[in-house]
Amino acid sequence: MPRIFSSLDEVRTALGEQIGPGQPVVIDQQRIDAFADATGDHQWIHVDPERAKDGPYGTTIAHGYLTLSLLPLFGADLFHLDFGGARINYGANKVRFPSPVPVDSSLTATATFADLTEGPAGATLTIKYAVTASGAAKPACVAETLVVITP
Template identity: 40%
Template sequence: MAIVVGTPSELLARAGEDLGASRWLEVPQADVDAFARATHDEQWIHVDAERAAAGPFGTTIVHGYMSLSLVVPLSHDLLRVERSSMVLNYGLDRVRFPAPLPVGSRVRLTGSLASATEVAGGVQVVLSLLLEREGGDRPVLAADVVFRHLD
């Protein structure tokens, strides 16, 4: 149930609307390993399956910041502006990681268009988002994400 609008200014009238849910996306160990190398965070809980099996979660878990990075591709399933010159990731108002994300899980993004305000050259939106793990009882990420959609 993605919100699809033609121009950034059309977002102004859509504030408060539910964004529905994105597609499910699997997070494989190979992606976690690549993220670990790219960010120089190769802590055993993320990359050493044997050691992690004996750890507190019984398996490797996805980095919190990797979970956060999945917001970008999955948010395209929730909100699209067809005639925008650019979309900028403007920042985060709040981020929490309420539950671990075991590697190999499937996740999806849900949320709402919390606010939309005019800014120079476009519209700033705040998306209140949850990243859910399939079969999980708590979200693995809760965040208010700020994007600027430019004319």
């Protein structure tokens, strides 16, 4: 169940605290292929299981941007901001893909509220995510995202 925040003060109190990990999400070949179709990225390392057997990972791997695109899903599982108006994706300060996500991996994520600034358009919340594949020594994705919470 996601952790619920009812005010900016509650968010401010949670700065620096890790939330999660959340529920696992399995990355199967169907999801990888659907992402390839949506983005036009049909590189063999993602979509050709036969060729990928002889590739560097011995199987297909998820696109890094597929893993990144799951942050809203992971975030909804980890926390809910139950106040303010709209939530607007303002972008990312930093994104890295330290390790691959082999097909059929189970991913979990943690989130840490890193910063909160208030301005005329609303409050900007900086969230650091770490997404890890089961059994991996390093995260598959680390990203620092920015969300504007409108009044």
